[in-house]
Amino acid sequence: QVQLVESGGGLVQAGGSLTLSCVAFGVDVSTYTMGWFRRAPGKDRELVAAIKWTGDDTRYADSVRGRFTISRDATTNTLLLQMNDLKREDTAVYYCASRLYRYRNTITSRTSEYDYWGQGTQVTVSS
Numbered sequence: 001q002v003q004l005v006e007s008g009g010g011l012v013q014a015g016g017s018l019t020l021s022c023v024a025f026g027v028d029v030s031t032y033t034m035g036w037f038r039r040a041p042g043k044d045r046e047l048v049a050a051i052k053w054t055g056d057d058t059r060y061a062d063s064v065r066g067r068f069t070i071s072r073d074a075t076t077n078t079l080l081l082q083m084n085d086l087k088r089e090d091t092a093v094y095y096c097a098s099r100l101y102r103y104r105n106t107i108t109s110r111t112s113e114y115d116y117w118g119q120g121t122q123v124t125v126s127s
Helices: none
Strands: 003-007 010-013 018-025 034-039 046-051 058-060 068-073 078-083 092-098 121-126
Touching: 003 092, 018 034, 018 092, 018 121, 034 068, 034 078, 046 068, 046 078, 058 068
Parallel strands: 010 121
Antiparallel strands: 003 018, 018 078, 034 046, 034 092, 046 058, 068 078, 092 121
């Protein structure tokens, strides 16, 4: 059974930093293609960052490129999202997600192509 458990969200001032963690159970973060998504109030869920299982291919939303970094910690089986220079528009619920193993060779931004999801963690950026 797959379970993804996010943590690390909270309230931060604009310009600050947060690191989100997603501990994976039933999924090896080193052999699955995974991503971070977010849903802001009144908006659809969107890709923030994704990483191919090989670790050599990443994808970022234009709005976060250069500020956010996706990575993995194999020793703790955790997917990470380092968020720097946070802006008010980064306020959202952030979700960790994984593709099915058989689709791991394709990195995608489509939410419908991720099959496992965490419960989300709230990030609120104040001015």
